[in-house]
Amino acid sequence: MIFRVTVKLGDKLAVAPTQVLPLAENRFADWSAHLFTAERKQYLIVANTKSLYSVLMPARGITNDQLFVERFLECLQADLENDEVGQIFQRILQPNCGQCHFSKPLNPAVTTSLNDLVLRAKLG
Template identity: 25%
Template sequence: MFTLQCTKKLESELGMMDFVAVPTAGDRLYGWHAHLFLLNRRKCVLVMNNETRYNFVLNGLKKQDFKRFHELVIESIAENLLADKADKQVIESYMQSTDSLSFTKTSDRSIISQINDMILIIKHMHQYELEEKGEIHAQWFNKLNRRINKVPMLKLPLAYSGETMLAALGNRQF
């Protein structure tokens, strides 16, 4: 089962969803953290894996997106892994080995810290793109999701979250 640990901001945006007070101690590869933030007056959510720090941004979310947030997150995990050239069969095995998504409160301050650092990097990249080109296209967020997993994180064994996620998926027996 996937576990999505949401910050208070995101929890209040999601509204009446059932939140488990304490996350279960399961496989960290199936655990994710999520945080709501604003980028150019649009609601965005950064989702980060607990074990590998693999992350991506869901951009321009509207009220109906938050109503089907669990589906959106699961779809986005698969789409981003595929875009980062993960093996299709490995992705399917990873996605099939879980049957649902549970929501809990956050439990790891180091992940929250890395999420906040990544949001600062994203905002800087966004500002730079606006200054250079004057506008942001929807394709830019796809490129952004590829680039943010190439930012070094010193606590990871392979230094980059994208490489660490692909290696973790490749080493698992599903």
């Protein structure tokens, strides 16, 4: 699984990726993540790099990469089950959870899309 993190999130997680990894072969295993503040609270938005299916979660208590991955997978599974597609997690995502790699963002278009999603999250 690949997590493409912004500099701001990398600082929070003490992760400093030095390269941009190519898009994962399994598109379900490639995620872009950003840290933002709304109403004086920190949140994380993690979006599938290809489809932009997004998970929004509080950043409180997430202080390293391991906690980030654990909390993200919990939230992703809950969101998929809520969307009535929970079988995707067990069948497609769970087998890819063993190895996690951190990368710089793929390209400016994905970063712009994350910023748009953050703006919508703050408004809604």
